[in-house]
Structure formats: structure tokens, C-alpha cells
Amino acid sequence: MSIGLPDSTVGVEDHPASAEPVRDSAVPHGKSPTRIAMDRLRKDKVAVVCAAVVLFFILIAIFAPLLAKLEGADIGTFHPELVDEYGFPTFVANAEHWFGVEPKTGRDNFARWVYGARPSLIVAFVATAVGTLVGVVMGLLAGFIGGWVDRVISWVVDFVLSLPYLLFAIAMVPIVESVRGGSFNLSPDEQASTRFFVLIFVLSFFGWAGLARIIRGEVLSLREREFVLAAKAIGVPTRQVLFKELLPNLVAPIVISASLSLPAYVTAEAGLSFLGVGLIEPIPSWGQTIATATNWFKADPIYLWLPVLGITALVLALALLGDAVRDAFDPKTRR
Amino acid sequence: MQWKRITAVAVTVMLAVAACGSPSSNNSSGSGNTGDAGTAQEKALDPTLKGPAPEVEGAKKGGTVTVLSDVTPDTFDPTNTYFVDGNQIEKLVFRALTQYKLDEKTQKPTLVPDLAEDLGTKSADGLTWTFKLKQGIKYMDGTPVKAEDYAYAIKRSFAHDLYDAGPTYQTQFFKDGEKYKGPYASGDNYAGVETPDGSTLIIHLAKKFDDLPFYAAFPLFTPIPKAKDTKKQYDLKPMATGPYQVASYTPGTELKLSKNPNWDPNTDPVRHQYPDAWNFKFGQDTLKVQRQVLASSGPDANALNYSDLDSSLIPEVKDKSQIITGGQPCTYVWGLDTRKIPMEVRKLIAQAYPFDTWRKVAGLSPQSAIPASTILPPAVPGYKKYELEGLTGKGKGADDPAVASEIKSKLKDLGKENFELSWYYSNDDKIATQVNQLRTQVMTAAGFKVKAIGVPKAKIRTMRNDPSAPVNIGQGPSGWCSDWPSGTSWYAVLFRSDAVELSNSIGMLQDKKLDAEIDRVGALTPDEQLKEWMKVDEMILKDYLPAIPLYYTASYYPVGKNLGHVVNDPTQGLPEFTSMYLKQP
Numbered sequence: 001m002s003i004g005l006p007d008s009t010v011g012v013e014d015h016p017a018s019a020e021p022v023r024d025s026a027v028p029h030g031k032s033p034t035r036i037a038m039d040r041l042r043k044d045k046v047a048v049v050c051a052a053v054v055l056f057f058i059l060i061a062i063f064a065p066l067l068a069k070l071e072g073a074d075i076g077t078f079h080p081e082l083v084d085e086y087g088f089p090t091f092v093a094n095a096e097h098w099f100g101v102e103p104k105t106g107r108d109n110f111a112r113w114v115y116g117a118r119p120s121l122i123v124a125f126v127a128t129a130v131g132t133l134v135g136v137v138m139g140l141l142a143g144f145i146g147g148w149v150d151r152v153i154s155w156v157v158d159f160v161l162s163l164p165y166l167l168f169a170i171a172m173v174p175i176v177e178s179v180r181g182g183s184f185n186l187s188p189d190e191q192a193s194t195r196f197f198v199l200i201f202v203l204s205f206f207g208w209a210g211l212a213r214i215i216r217g218e219v220l221s222l223r224e225r226e227f228v229l230a231a232k233a234i235g236v237p238t239r240q241v242l243f244k245e246l247l248p249n250l251v252a253p254i255v256i257s258a259s260l261s262l263p264a265y266v267t268a269e270a271g272l273s274f275l276g277v278g279l280i281e282p283i284p285s286w287g288q289t290i291a292t293a294t295n296w297f298k299a300d301p302i303y304l305w306l307p308v309l310g311i312t313a314l315v316l317a318l319a320l321l322g323d324a325v326r327d328a329f330d331p332k333t334r335r
Numbered sequence: 336m337q338w339k340r341i342t343a344v345a346v347t348v349m350l351a352v353a354a355c356g357s358p359s360s361n362n363s364s365g366s367g368n369t370g371d372a373g374t375a376q377e378k379a380l381d382p383t384l385k386g387p388a389p390e391v392e393g394a395k396k397g398g399t400v401t402v403l404s405d406v407t408p409d410t411f412d413p414t415n416t417y418f419v420d421g422n423q424i425e426k427l428v429f430r431a432l433t434q435y436k437l438d439e440k441t442q443k444p445t446l447v448p449d450l451a452e453d454l455g456t457k458s459a460d461g462l463t464w465t466f467k468l469k470q471g472i473k474y475m476d477g478t479p480v481k482a483e484d485y486a487y488a489i490k491r492s493f494a495h496d497l498y499d500a501g502p503t504y505q506t507q508f509f510k511d512g513e514k515y516k517g518p519y520a521s522g523d524n525y526a527g528v529e530t531p532d533g534s535t536l537i538i539h540l541a542k543k544f545d546d547l548p549f550y551a552a553f554p555l556f557t558p559i560p561k562a563k564d565t566k567k568q569y570d571l572k573p574m575a576t577g578p579y580q581v582a583s584y585t586p587g588t589e590l591k592l593s594k595n596p597n598w599d600p601n602t603d604p605v606r607h608q609y610p611d612a613w614n615f616k617f618g619q620d621t622l623k624v625q626r627q628v629l630a631s632s633g634p635d636a637n638a639l640n641y642s643d644l645d646s647s648l649i650p651e652v653k654d655k656s657q658i659i660t661g662g663q664p665c666t667y668v669w670g671l672d673t674r675k676i677p678m679e680v681r682k683l684i685a686q687a688y689p690f691d692t693w694r695k696v697a698g699l700s701p702q703s704a705i706p707a708s709t710i711l712p713p714a715v716p717g718y719k720k721y722e723l724e725g726l727t728g729k730g731k732g733a734d735d736p737a738v739a740s741e742i743k744s745k746l747k748d749l750g751k752e753n754f755e756l757s758w759y760y761s762n763d764d765k766i767a768t769q770v771n772q773l774r775t776q777v778m779t780a781a782g783f784k785v786k787a788i789g790v791p792k793a794k795i796r797t798m799r800n801d802p803s804a805p806v807n808i809g810q811g812p813s814g815w816c817s818d819w820p821s822g823t824s825w826y827a828v829l830f831r832s833d834a835v836e837l838s839n840s841i842g843m844l845q846d847k848k849l850d851a852e853i854d855r856v857g858a859l860t861p862d863e864q865l866k867e868w869m870k871v872d873e874m875i876l877k878d879y880l881p882a883i884p885l886y887y888t889a890s891y892y893p894v895g896k897n898l899g900h901v902v903n904d905p906t907q908g909l910p911e912f913t914s915m916y917l918k919q920p
Contacts, residue, residue: 078773080692080734086646086700103647105696105769184788184805188771191762191789281768292765295622295647 034251037328047324053317057310061117068111071098075115075284079106088299099306103296112284113306119196119285120314124265126200131207132258136250138208139215140242144223153212160209165202170277172198192283199278203265211257218250252329259322263315270311286311380548382454384436384447387600388607388914391900397920399612400898401638403624407587407617411570413554414491415498419816419907420641422554426606427592427613427912429557430576432466432485432536433548435906436605442661444820444906446548447604450480450558450576451536454548461543462510466536466551473597474560475580482530484558489528489538492555493517497566502553502818508544518561545861549819578608578913590615609916621645628893629657636897637917641909643891646700654896659910661890661903664714664817666707668882670841675807676756679749681880683742684756684808686725687733687781688883689773696773698766704886710829710872712887714905716820717865721873728886733781743782753784758808759798762789800838811841814888820906821861822868826853830875842881849879 031039041047060067068074079101083089087104091097099109142153176198180186186194222228223246231241272278273287281288286307293304408421413429416422426434432451435444448454452467472480492498492505494517506512510527518525529537538547550556563574571584578600579592592613600608619640625648627635644658652658669688671681694704706728711718733739746752756778760771768789775785788806790798799810811829818824831850834840852874856867875881890903894910899918904911 076772076776078692078696078734078776080689080695083695085695086649087695087698088650104698105773184790186789188762188768188775188787188789276763276765280762281765282772288765295645299647299650 032248033329037252037325040328041324044324044328046320047328050317050321050324053313054321057117057314057317058121060114061121064111064114064118067114068108071108071110072096073108073111075107075111076282077107079108082106088296092302100300100302103300103303109303109306112289113286113310115284116286116289116307117310117314119279119283120266120269120311123196123200123203123269124262124318127203127207127265128258128261130200130204131261132211132254133208134204135208135211135257136215136247136254138212140219140246140250142212143216143219144238144242144246150216154216157209157212157216160206163206165206166277168206169199169202169272172202173277188282192280195279196283199269199272203268207261207265211254214253214257215250218253219246222246222249255329256322256326259318259325263318263322266311266315266318270307379443379445380454381436381445381447384445384604386602386604388436388603388605391607391609391914391916393918394607394609394900394914394916395918395920396609396611396916398610398637398917399614400610400915400917401634402613402615403619403628403638403640404615404617405619405621405624405640405642410500410586411573411581411584411590412498412501412567413557413559413573414488414494415501415570416554417500417502419909423904423907423909423912424590424615425554426577427579428573428575428577428581428595429554430472430603430606431554431556432551433556434552434605435904437902437904437911442902442905444904446552449552449603449605450485451551455551457545461545462540464538464540464547466538468534468536469602470534471599472558472576472602473599475575475595475597477597478560480558480576481560482533482536484560485536485556486528486530487518487523487561487564488555488557488559490515490518490523490525491559491564493521493525494519501555502550504544504550508540508542508547510539510541512541519566523561546819546821546823549821552819578603578606579613582612588617590617606913607916609914610920613912622648625893626651628895629653631657631896636895639892639894639898639901639910641892643703644893646698646703648893649700652893657893657896659890659892659894659901659903660702661908662712662714662905663888663890663908664712664820664905665814665888665908666710666712667704667814667885667888668707668710668841669885670809670811670813670843670882671880672807672810673842673844673879673881676754677749677751678880680746680751680754682725683745683749683781684778684783685880685883686738687742687778687783689732689734689777690728690730690885692731692734692777693770693773694886696766697770699886700891702889702891705889707884707886709869710875710882710884711822711825711868712817714820714887715817715822715825717822717868719869721869723873723876726876726884728884733777736780739777739780739782746782752782754782755784755786756808757786757788757806759788759790759795759804759806761792761795764792767792802835802838802840802843810843811838815841816908822864822871823857826868826871826875827857830879830881842879844875844879844881846879849875 073096082101083104083106089101089103091100093100097108097110099113101107101109102112138153142150173195176194177186177191180190180194228241228245231245269278269285270287270290273285274291276291278287279285289307290304293307297304406420408418408424410416411421411425413425416425430450432449433446433454434449436447437444446454450469450472452469455464455466457464468482468485474480489505492501493515495501495503495506497519511525512527515521515525515527527539529539531537557576560574573581575581575595576598578595578598580595582591582593584590594608594611598608621642622645624640625644628638628640629648629651671684690706708720708722708727709718731738733742746754761767771787775787778785798804802810804810815825815829828834828839829841830844831853832845835843835845852871856864856871859867888908890908894901897918899916900914902911
């Protein structure tokens with residue numbers, strides 16, 4: 001799993017896990033909540049299967065060039081000889097083109113499919129990582145320092161949450177393009193990459209605020225707890241209190257938030273690309289392919305099914321995994 | 336690459352062609368798998384044809400025909416209409432001085448009188464045209480049509496600032512055409528039209544315009560009573576003279592027509608009044624409505640769509656009779672800026688063009704796009720097929736590595752290695768981006784350097800129309816359609832020097848010799864022109880190569896199963912609405 005769990009051992013060992021049941025003497029004393037959660041996850045069959053599926057897609061994305069090379073095709077070459085005069089592929093699949101070819105252009109479906117996993121995963125993971133990082137820091141600061149810092153951050157959070165995210169995603173592209181020198185001076189690849197980074201930025205920008213609010217609430221209740229007061233009383237520096245005392249207790253909400261936002265971002269990327277405001281050619285993406293393939297569904301179903309299956313499996317696996325992670329971290333579900 | 340607009344003849348100031356419209360068009364003769372762009376229209380006239388039009392065999396009266404259109408005509412004001420679909424729909428409502436009658440078997444159009452008694456009489460010097468008007472014509476409210484109404488309609492068309500989309504030949508050819516600014520700005524006194532009595536309309540010209548009877552078929556020549564002119568609101572409640580009147584019009588969405596009780600079939604040699612009503616719905620989703628029409632279930636059996644069938648829907652065609660085919664007088668080209676690209680390089684670009692691959696990637700089916708080897712399409716009289724090497728509209732071009740390396744070495748010999756080609760493409764249109772990738776790949780393989788500039792679809796026409804655009808390929812119109820069956824509506828508009836300034840130029844040619852040749856042929860009699868235009872055509876492609884001819888268009892659109900007598904009108908490339916009926920009303 002590469003959700004980027006915080007280091008689960010730092011400063012956690014000495015905390016008695018709350019409501020820890022009577023433990024066997026053989027079990028090491030003071031198992032951390034994270035450790036307990038991980039143990040439970042490992043026993044959860046659904047979680048393991050889902051983790052495997054996610055891992056599978058990550059490997060596909062990482063080794064996309066290798067896989068395409070293995071097949072002997074690439075994403076950009078047109079093969080007009082493989083489609084008939086009306087644009088329909090002349091075959092379903094063969095040894096050179098494992099998943100057939102795209103209607104009209106004759107580009108290789110398999111290569112475009114494996115490359116299509118990349119933007120979905122990169123956008124989702126980067127946006128989640130950035131959103132989580134910013135959200136946690138902002139939430140910690142607002143909750144712990146309080147006063148005007150809290151008021152400013154809370155105001156910014158409210159402000160961000162009130163912005164229309166779809167409008168933002170659409171409007172950002174021309175703005176960034178003009179900053180990069182205007183669409184006149186950008187090659188098609190540069191225009192496509194602009195879209196890519198704008199998408200990541202928009203998703204991260206709108207992702208952090210919700211988490212910051214949750215973290216702030218948690219910190220507000222935690223900072224009055226004895227261990228924090230004690231740490232402050234003996235003069236532990238603020239940074240250490242924040243990151244050594246408070247953060248470990250926030251692992252659960254953070255992990256849950258991250259695990260829920262991952263599938264949401266995968267869907268968001270595909271949805272925006274489907275609508276034509278996300279990624280554009282020449283970057284291959286599943287959302288775009290679905291948009292085109294719906295027209296060809298009757299004649300060439302595999303062209304539509306591939307990206308649909310990819311997105312469905314990935315989102316389902318990430319969502320179930322997120323559920324399992326939440327269950328594992330939630331003391332109330334302990335059996 | 337889409338248009339639904341008739342384009343201008345001669346030197347008119349108008350925004351160029353390739354307007355919004357349906358995708359490419361097709362034409363298939365039943366089982367054949369390649370279309371043809373139609374046979375040449377004869378420039379036929381029949382000044383004596385009288386109404387009523389002979390009944391269509393088996394036609395029934397009654398019912399409502401629904402037209403589900405993905406494109407939206409922007410206006411139904413007769414003065415402001417220049418797009419072929421608006422033009423064609425308005426034939427149901429407005430009668431002009433002349434009109435086309437289609438041959439029952441071959442669909443060949445013949446120009447026949449409409450509201451005029453004949454096709455006009457020309458004075459000896461060719462500068463005065465007299466039209467005798469039919470008497471007893473009434474508007475839909477029963478008020479009689481007066482000769483002044485014709486004159487007013489013509490004067491109204493000079494208010495080009497208000498009716499900026501309409502055709503503008505009158506400003507070029509009519510007397511005082513450049514000075515007179517329409518009845519709103521310049522008053523009713525205009526020397527170009529005259530109505531000496533209630534049955535005569537006289538038009539004075541500034542220069543010879545022998546195609547005037549053809550121009551008189553445009554809806555702008557329908558009578559408009561001055562008292563009823565509501566300027567820009569006129570299309571909401573226009574004065575109908577045709578078999579139907581406007582029941583309601585919601586701009587951009589819907590147009591409903593009902594029967595005009597005061598239309599007299601005995602005066603009209605072409606139109607019929609079979610259905611009770613028409614219902615046009617605009618701005619529909621292309622694929623959705625084409626599927627609906629093909630399936631023809633329930634009310635969809637009475638519907639039709641006049642855009643060419645999307646190639647992905649071709650396997651869904653079960654009944655060939657649901658597809659209407661026929662010619663369209665249009666050619667698409669890829670313009671090469673002759674000012675910026677040397678002739679030798681232009682030839683190499685033409686050699687490198689990947690016609691076959693491009694056609695597939697652009698989604699043009701064999702019916703929709705017939706490979707072009709000339710500028711003039713076969714549907715225009717005078718067309719004679721010729722093929723120059725490398726300009727056949729077919730072939731792999733530099734998609735073939737051998738050809739690519741050959742071109743590369745030739746470029747090197749010319750000292751033009753990495754010659755930069757630049758063009759605009761719509762970056763928010765999927766097909767356009769794929770076509771751009773293909774062109775970029777192929778031209779790069781052939782040793783050119785490519786700079787493709789992605790711009791939004793909404794802006795691309797304006798940017799291409801700018802003669803000083805910083806690109807050297809694809810400026811100006813991306814294609815052209817005939818306004819009427821004559822080569823005069825092609826060469827003088829597209830390739831004369833002054834076309835550059837009017838943003839109509841394809842290839843930005845400014846060549847004195849060519850101008851002289853075009854003027855020479857333009858001054859010949861129509862019959863002599865027929866033979867000469869094709870020589871000009873060949874000379875342009877051979878000696879100047881201002882554009883690569885890509886394809887001729889042809890009609891290929893789906894209609895519901897309950898519609899009878901749907902024929903393609905080759906003058907517009909659209910269904911002929913006025914003789915259609917419902918088999919089971």
C-alpha cells in the first residue's frame with residue numbers, strides 16, 4: 001500500500017492504546033493504534049484483495065512503457081490499415097494488438113489503456129498527498145495556536161469550500177496558459193501538460209479544506225488533554241508538541257480522509273476528462289476514451305469496456321480499501 | 336470542416352464560408368460503397384413553367400413532419416439568410432422572384448419563375464432587368480402583395496450593418512449599391528429599383544450581372560411590406576407567401592409552421608402543401624437524433640435529420656431507403672499560403688499529404704467525402720475531371736516511409752530542410768486534435784518542422800479568416816459551395832487578388848496574370864464560360880497550387896420510415912421540403 005502512512009512507530013510506543021482489551025502476556029505491551037489497525041487490515045480479506053488490485057494498477061502504470069514495448073506498440077502511431085473505410089477496426093484482437101485498435105485512428109488499445117492508468121493514479125495520489133499535507137498542517141496550526149491564526153485559517157477554509165470547483169477547473173486552464181506564454185506559443189504537448197498540472201492543482205486546492213476542518217476540531221479537543229498540558233508545562237517546544245504529541249493521535253482521521261479522497265479523485269479526473277475539461281489529447285486517459293467510445297459501443301464494445309473496467313475496478317478497490325482502513329482504525333468496530 | 340452556408344459569388348464582402356453546420360456528407364447509390372458528388376447541374380432555365388405543380392404520385396395530405404436538427408440556423412429573416420439550411424426551410428414560408436424545380440428522376444435543378452411571371456428580361460446593355468410580377472398573390476393574412484413590397488425588400492437588404500449575415504451581391508452589382516445603406520439609414524429613395532406600375536419590378540445594375548435570375552431565388556427577394564417590417568424581430572412573425580406560415584418561433588430552439596390558407600397552388604409551379612404542419616427542433620444531439628430517426632419508432636417515423644449520418648452509425652442502417660443521398664456543390668481544401676511557402680515546397684507538401692489515413696482519422700466515410708482532384712466540384716456545370724500527379728485526393732503520402740524519405744531529400748536539395756509549417760487547430764475538438772496529431776507526425780516524418788497552434792473551436796474561424804494570421808497553412812475558407820450553378824461563384828471570389836482583403840482568399844494569391852485570366856473568362860457568355868473555367872481551374876492547381884483539394888461533399892442523411900418523397904436538392908445539399916409528405920398521416 002502506498003497511501004503514505006505516517007511513520008507509525010514514532011512516539012507512539014509509550015501510549016497506552018485506549019480501551020485496549022486484556023492482553024495476553026505474550027503480546028508486547030503497548031501496541032500502537034496504528035499497529036493494531038494494520039494487524040486487523042491484514043486479517044481483512046476484502047482489504048487484502050483490494051490492496052492487491054490497487055497494487056496491480058500501480059504496477060501497470062509504472063511499467064506502462066515496458067508493457068507497451070512488450071506488446072510492440074505505442075500510443076501515438078496511427079494504423080489506418082487496421083480500420084476499414086468507415087473507421088471500424090477490421091479485427092477484435094491479435095498478437096500485435098492485444099486489445100484491438102481504436103476506431104478511426106487505428107491506435108493501439110492496449111498501449112493506450114496501460115498509459116491511461118497513469119494520469120488517473122498520478123492525479124489521484126499527488127492531489128491526495130498535497131491536499132492531506134496542507135490540510136493537516138493548516139488544521140494543526142488553527143486548532144493548536146488558536147486566536148487570530150485560527151480565525152484566519154478558518155476563514156480561508158470556509159472561503160475555499162464556498163468556491164465552485166467545476167468552474168474553477170474550467171477557468172484555470174486559459175489563465176495558466178496565458179501565464180505560460182499564451183496558447184499561441186504552446187505546442188499541443190505543452191497544452192496537454194498544462195491541463196494535467198491544472199487538474200492536480202485544482203483537486204489539491206479543493207481537497208485540503210475539508211481535512212483541515214476535521215483536524216482542527218480534533219486538535220481543539222486534544223489540546224486540553226492532560227498529556228498535552230503536561231508536555232506544555234514541562235516546556236516542550238510547540239513544534240514538538242504538534243508533531244510528537246498531537247499528530248500521532250490524528251493518524252486515524254488522516255488515513256481515513258486520504259483513503260476516501262483517492263477514489264474520489266480518480267472519478268473526478270475521469271469525469272472531467274469525459275466532459276472535455278480535464279485532460280486532452282495527446283495524453284491518453286480513460287475518461288477521454290470513454291467519451292469517444294460511447295459512440296462506437298455497438299460496433300466495438302471492447303473499446304468502451306476497457307477503460308470502464310479500469311476505472312470501476314480501481315475506484316471500487318480504493319473505496320473498499322478506504323472502508324476497511326476506516327473500520328480498522330475505528331475503536332468502535334473492535335471485535 | 337463543417338458548413339451549412341451558401342457562399343458568395345464575385346467580390347462580395349462577407350465572412351467566409353465553412354460556417355457551422357453538419358458534418359461531412361455522403362452519397363451512396365444503394366449498394367455502392369463509394370459516393371459520387373453528383374452530376375453536373377445544367378444551368379437550365381424554364382421561363383414559362385406555370386403552376387400548379389403536378390401532384391406527387393401517392394402523396395397524402397395531413398400530419399406533422401418533425402425535423403430534428405443538430406445545427407441551429409441563427410435567423411429566419413429572409414434578408415439575413417445565407418446558410419443553406421435556413422434558405423431551404425424558408426422556401427416553405429417565403430416565395431421569391433425565381434426558384435428551382437428539381438427533375439423528378441434526376442433531381443437536376445431548373446430555374447423557373449416563382450412570384451415573377453418569367454425569369455426577367457435584360458436590356459440590351461445588360462444593366463436593366465425587368466421582372467413582370469404575378470397578380471393576385473396574397474400574404475397569409477389575406478392582404479395583397481404589392482410591387483412596392485418587392486422593392487422594399489431589396490432596399491432592406493442594403494442595411495447590411497443590421498442584416499450582416501445575408502448575401503451582398505446587391506452592394507456589388509446594383510446601381511448605387513455602395514452608397515445606399517438601406518431604408519433605415521438612407522431613406523426610401525433608391526435609384527436601383529423601380530416599380531412603374533403594380534405588376535413590374537425594374538432593377539438597375541452598376542455592372543453586368545447575368546446571374547441575377549439565379550440570385551433572385553434567394554429569400555431576400557421575397558416581398559416585405561414596409562408597414563410590417565419589425566427589423567430584427569421580423570423573423571418572429573414574417574409575412575408568409577409560401578404554403579406555410581410561422582406559427583411560433585423560439586430562436587435557437589424551435590420553429591413551428593402551419594398551413595398558409597392564402598397560398599394559391601395555381602400560381603406556384605413547384606411547391607406543395609401536403610403535411611398540415613412542420614416542427615423544426617434545433618440544437619439536438621447529433622448521434623441521439625440520428626439514432627432516433629433510424630429507429631423510427633412512434634413519432635420518430637415522421638422525423639428526419641439533415642446532417643450527414645455519423646460513420647459510427649452506418650452499421651445501424653437496416654433500411655437503405657432511410658438514407659437520402661445526392662450531390663452537394665461543395666469542395667473542401669487545405670489552403671497553402673502562396674506568399675509564405677515557395678511553389679516547390681508547396682508541391683512537396685501536397686505530395687506528403689496522407690489523404691487515405693487522414694480521411695479515416697477525420698471520420699469521413701466514402702459516402703461523405705469523395706476524393707477531390709479539382710477545385711470545382713462535379714455538381715457545378717463546366718466540371719471536367721482531370722487529375723494532376725499527387726493531387727488525386729487519394730494515396731498514403733508521407734505516411735509511407737519511402738515517400739517520406741524521398742520528400743526529405745528533395746527538401747534538402749532545395750535547401751529548405753526543416754521548413755516550418757504552421758496551422759491552427761481546435762484544441763477542444765477531439766477529431767481536430769487527432770487530425771492535428773496525424774498531420775504533425777506525417778509532415779515531421781517528411782522533413783518539415785511543424786508548429787501547430789491549438790485554439791478554441793469558437794475562435795478558430797475568426798483567426799483563420801485573418802489574412803495576416805501568423806500561420807502559413809489553412810487560412811481563409813476551408814471549403815466552398817456554389818451559390819448558383821456557375822464557375823463565377825468560385826474563381827473570382829477565391830483566387831483574385833482582392834479576395835485577400837475580403838478574407839475570402841484560399842492561398843492568398845495575388846497574381847496579375849491570374850486576375851486577368853479570371854476577368855477574361857468572367858466576361859465571356861455563360862456557355863463559353865462553361866468550357867473555360869475548368870482550364871482556369873487546372874491552371875491554378877498546376878501553376879500556383881494555392882490549396883490541396885481534399886474532397887467533394889455529398890448528401891447522406893437519415894429520414895424516418897413514414898416520410899414520402901424525400902429527395903435531395905443538389906442546389907443546397909438538403910432535403911427538398913416542399914414536396915415531402917407522410918405516407919400515413
